[in-house]
Amino acid sequence: MRQPVPNYRRCARKTIWAAHANLRRKSMIDIVCGGQAGDEGKGKISAYLSYKGNYDYCVRVGGPNAGHTVVKDGKSYTLKNIPSGFLNPKTKLVLGAGAYTKTEWLLEEVKLTGTRDRLIIDPYAVLISDEQTAAEKNASHFMQHIGSVGTGLGQAVRDRIERRDIKFAKDEPLLKDFIQDVPELLNGCLDKGGEILLEGTQGIKLSLLHGEYPFVTSRDTTASTFLGEAGLGPKSVRDVYVVFKPYITRVGPGPLERELTDEKQLEVYHTKGHEVGSVSKRLRRIGAFESRSAARAIMINNCTKIAITHIDMFPGNDRVKKYEDFSSEAKTFLDNLKALCARTYPHPEIALISTGPDMEDTLVL
Numbered sequence: 001m002r003q004p005v006p007n008y009r010r011c012a013r014k015t016i017w018a019a020h021a022n023l024r025r026k027s028m029i030d031i032v033c034g035g036q037a038g039d040e041g042k043g044k045i046s047a048y049l050s051y052k053g054n055y056d057y058c059v060r061v062g063g064p065n066a067g068h069t070v071v072k073d074g075k076s077y078t079l080k081n082i083p084s085g086f087l088n089p090k091t092k093l094v095l096g097a098g099a100y101t102k103t104e105w106l107l108e109e110v111k112l113t114g115t116r117d118r119l120i121i122d123p124y125a126v127l128i129s130d131e132q133t134a135a136e137k138n139a140s141h142f143m144q145h146i147g148s149v150g151t152g153l154g155q156a157v158r159d160r161i162e163r164r165d166i167k168f169a170k171d172e173p174l175l176k177d178f179i180q181d182v183p184e185l186l187n188g189c190l191d192k193g194g195e196i197l198l199e200g201t202q203g204i205k206l207s208l209l210h211g212e213y214p215f216v217t218s219r220d221t222t223a224s225t226f227l228g229e230a231g232l233g234p235k236s237v238r239d240v241y242v243v244f245k246p247y248i249t250r251v252g253p254g255p256l257e258r259e260l261t262d263e264k265q266l267e268v269y270h271t272k273g274h275e276v277g278s279v280s281k282r283l284r285r286i287g288a289f290e291s292r293s294a295a296r297a298i299m300i301n302n303c304t305k306i307a308i309t310h311i312d313m314f315p316g317n318d319r320v321k322k323y324e325d326f327s328s329e330a331k332t333f334l335d336n337l338k339a340l341c342a343r344t345y346p347h348p349e350i351a352l353i354s355t356g357p358d359m360e361d362t363l364v365l
């Protein structure tokens with residue numbers, strides 16, 4: 001029998017076409033990172049970007065020690081598990097292999113946000129056990145020395161690193177409808193020209209690698225790690241948003257420049273500024289804006305766009321709608337930040353300014 005003769009010219013054309021198609025893949029991942037010690041308002045910024053944007057997927061990595069707050073039309077959601085992009089009904093919500101959650105906490109949030117039909121979980125996202133939470137809560141090293149939130153994340157990360165018998169999302173029957181191959185799904189979306197928002201947790205000062213060790217969380221908290229935790233690569237990144245407040249907060253111990261001690265001033269931050277731990281419920285410590293750590297956050301994350309939240313903590317800036325209407329104190333802060341961006345690669349622009357708690361209280365520059 002005659003063997004079919006391979007059509008080498010056609011094969012070669014196909015291969016070349018495929019290579020070009022790959023080269024042509026547009027950069028369609030935006031990442032949201034924290035530029036300080038967590039609680040910069042990443043939840044609000046992710047929610048805003050997702051609501052106004054056209055993302056196919058909003059991906060969350062990291063653990064439930066990070067509470068992301070989203071306020072829409074006066075209704076406030078504190079999310080420890082579900083990505084903050086849930087308000088856009090067209091956006092599917094994804095937990096990557098670098099996400100840690102607890103089945104009951106996750107399902108509670110799924111119910112609260114009505115997102116059962118659009119949640120996708122990587123089989124290797126980790127489910128924190130009650131034993132891991134108890135072990136962390138009972139360890140004075142975690143709770144007193146580091147000031148851990150006590151969710152069990154640190155213990156779960158430790159058990160994963162030690163290759164213990166931990167529970168993955170694929171092992172939980174209650175989650176079986178949500179399980180999909182996340183790297184395949186997300187990279188397939190990019191191949192088709194889709195868009196992805198990657199929501200990170202905590203901030204540079206809490207990074208296990210680049211933060212203020214030992215007063216840090218149990219993971220790195222920068223853009224490149226978030227990508228790896230989701231199963232994405234760096235070539236498809238469009239913008240990296242780094243979120244800052246005009247001051248810094250910390251819920252646990254650790255360095256804070258020029259920490260505020262005046263009780264009356266602190267009370268304003270704790271009341272008007274809602275500076276109370278969304279998961280830990282501890283009153284947050286308040287320090288001054290740190291230019292050096294801001295520059296490191298821009299540098300390490302390769303930040304292209306900056307989002308400022310809590311600008312309304314400068315008196316007279318509540319729900320300001322135009323840049324010209326900011327107070328001179330707020331303008332001086334923004335001018336100094338612009339100067340810092342001008343001398344720090346990749347010279348990000350200030351893109352978003354949040355002037356109040358609601359998602360819509362956001363100024364686009």
Ligand code: IMP
Pocket residue numbers: 037038039065066067142146147148149150151153154201202206215216217218250251252253
């Ligand atoms: P852990 O990650 O719960 O072990 O906490 C380690 C340190 O990071 C503690 O000082 C916590 O208060 C702080 N931390 C962890 N997650 C967050 C967060 O999402 N926002 C602010 N601080 C956090």
Ligand code: MG
Pocket residue numbers: 038039040066067068069278
């Ligand atoms: Mg938070």
